[in-house]
Amino acid sequence: MDLQISSHSDRSKVLRDVEHLRSQGWEVKDNTLQKTFYFKTYTKVLDFHQVIGIKSKSMNHHSTMKSDYNSLTVVWTTHDPPGLSEKDTIMGEYCDEHSSAIGTIDKSKIRQCGSATPGL
Numbered sequence: 143m144d145l146q147i148s149s150h151s152d153r154s155k156v157l158r159d160v161e162h163l164r165s166q167g168w169e170v171k172d173n174t175l176q177k178t179f180y181f182k183t184y185t186k187v188l189d190f191h192q193v194i195g196i197k198s199k200s201m202n203h204h205s206t207m208k209s210d211y212n213s214l215t216v217v218w219t220t221h222d223p224p225g226l227s228e229k230d231t232i233m234g235e236y237c238d239e240h241s242s243a244i245g246t247i248d249k250s251k252i253r254q255c256g257s258a259t260p261g262l
């Protein structure tokens with residue numbers, strides 16, 4: 143895996159934590175950690191977005207998030223110094239913990255209503 147670890151981070155710890163997150167459904171892509179969480183309602187999608195946003199403010203570490211009616215895709219990476227850092231793995235764990243508290247569903251259970259942005 144050609145993965146860049148942020149230079150201020152403990153490389154072996156980040157790699158270990160990334161492996162754990164991969165076992166929980168996170169994908170490593172272009173030096174990011176990403177995962178799509180599925181929810182029964184849009185209200186839950188918005189709640190999860192808000193929960194991540196509040197934690198991001200307190201950690202001064204921010205993700206790219208793409209919301210849809212039944213899902214939220216979260217992408218973590220560190221910009222400076224670039225690569226994956228402990229902050230990304232901490233936030234990944236935080237997302238898993240809080241998505242469970244809100245209540246995720248399996249992808250196969252989402253109600254298909256079409257994307258608001260065809261082609262995405």
Ligand SMILES: C[C@H](O)[C@H](O)[C@H]1CNC2=NC(N)=NC(=O)C2=N1
Pocket residue numbers: 202203204205218219220221222223
């Ligand atoms: C100046 C401020 O501390 C930085 O820009 C913070 C803000 N949020 C951040 N978020 C992420 N994901 N990576 C960063 O390097 C980062 N840096």
